[in-house]
Amino acid sequence: MKIFTLCIFYLISQLLLNRLASTSLCNAQATHAVTPPRGWNSYDSFCWTISEEEFLKNAELVSQRLHAHGYEYVVVDYLWYRRKVPGAYTDASGFDVIDEWGRMVPDPDRWPSSKGGKGFTEVAKKVHSMGLKFGIHVMRGISAQAVNADTPILDTTKGVAYIEGGRKWTASDVGLKERKCVWMPHGFMSVNTKLGAGKAFLRSLYEQYAEWGVDFVKNDCVFGDDLDIEEISFVSEVLRKLSHPILYSLSPGTSVTPAMAKEISGLVNMYRITGDDWDTWGDVAAHFDVARDFAAAKMIGSRGLLGLSWPDLDMLPLGWLTDPGSNEGPHRKCNLNLDEQRTQITLWAMAKSPLMFGGDMRKLDDTTYNLITNPTALEINAFSSNNQEFPFVTGSPPKSDPSSHSGHEKYYRRPQTSSLALVSCKETKAKGWVVQSVDQDLDQICWKNSFELEAPFCLYKIKARVTSDEEVYATKYYGKTHLLATNRTALCIDASPKKRLTSKEFKRGSLSPCKRDANQMWDLRINGTLVNSYSGLCATIKTVEAKAVPEGIRSWIATGRKGEVYLAFFNLNQGKTIMTMRLSNLGKVLPGVKFRALSRCREVWSSRGCHISKGSISIDVKAHGAALLVLT
Incomplete structure (x- = not known):
């Protein structure tokens, strides 16, 4: 009986110890990106041409001036491996340095210190x-x-060439030529992560980055329109096992939705939810809807890779x-x-980008x-916390400016x-x-939700032409089809993720010759989805308004850790509101x-008090401006 009791006590104690160890591990891991990462990136000021001297000087100034304010990462953006010589540009071929x-x-x-x-x-x-902390930008897959x-391909576990099945595997075995990066097709393509050799190649990349001392990786052309969930998942798995922690960021985020982001948010630490943001008012204003949607979906600060993950509104293109x-x-x-x-800085702050x-x-x-x-x-x-759009705000033009626009959401609209x-x-x-069915030789694939329109949105379907000597294509794309905007079989929709063709463009003949490539291959599934074999994404039809810059008013709200209420007013109109x-x-x-109990109000940008009268707050906000209020 005593032995039985001792055994039970031992088992319980071991369970408790394992639980404590697991809890300690979780607590240690939860320190990864517990707040939105903050730093400096070279792209907006240097494009891809930055040198080691220029980078280190910027890093030194970040350390001196911004580090005390939480800016800790300095990131070299893309093409640090490209020779800066005549003829080299974003999608140039043959100018990169590889080992x-x-x-x-x-x-x-x-980068002279890289020699040797x-x-x-x-x-x-x-x-x-x-x-x-040091960061780099990398592209999808393999060059x-x-x-x-x-x-x-390097087998990092043995330090020799990767061998499996009795043969040595090489780059041409794992590179998927039919899945090139759309905006850099001569530069990079996906890796076949179903192969042990493909996994070995990606593992060799990220283990090397860790050996270099890299703390932050921005992975491009794997998300949004270019979604490659297989590569994201495997890279995340590799990073999770490294002894040197690396924050994992995805870019860009064109066409990203909360549903898509939920597939990857637990695998990364930050992910772009917009296309590239530059210093134009249209770019800034375009972020309001997407920021609202991700806040409403509770994606801000959700579980991420060894910590938390954050929707990213892109870099701040301010200054020089x-x-x-x-x-x-x-x-x-x-500009x-x-x-x-x-x-811009107010929205980025309120959205916790x-x-x-x-x-x-x-x-x-x-x-x-002073701004940043x-x-x-x-x-x-x-x-x-509790960051979200706050719709209970009204706007009116000043009496002296009746031409000013107001309203919560207004746009200049076009057809x-x-x-x-x-x-x-x-x-x-x-x-x-x-x-x-059109006739016995030709079918249409139609979007059923458009049948109430006078001209339903339909595409013509023809079987992909694959010759018998092209075994790879014949095997991989058997049963796949091309889609045409008209019944002319010579031209196909170039529905690459990079470019969306509207019905107006179809009428203008903006098509491309049908080619045997996955970019133009489609598969109609029994559940009514139309799958693009290039990206693994599905086609949908959006009835969109070709709209100009949005107008109207917006507002965001959040609470502070000392009980403050933060209220941001945004005037997207062209006049004071x-x-x-x-x-x-x-x-x-x-x-x-x-x-x-809220009786005090301060406006941040003017450093002035704001008046609370009869339970209301009113404030003048300049055209395209913001008021950031702190209520206590």
């Missing part, structure tokens, strides 16, 4: 000595240059910049006026510095068009395709807030 295993290494002319196989080791050491060179897609460094000021810049400053630190002016280090904005960004778009196949709006809210409406979205 014997087909992995990208820094261009030694721009050191990679970014020396740069990372210098960044770490400044008290900062076309490695595939063309047919380089061997370059131009989008240029081959040159910083040479101009930000946004001060009110528009305040609107990662804050990645993009301006050249060597020419950081006081206005920009505003203590209230940073407090909201890191520590506020509606039907647009072919790609979404996650798990979304309900992906289901709705049916076959309509008086915005008003009643404190009693706070209870509709923040039921725990004692709104009657």
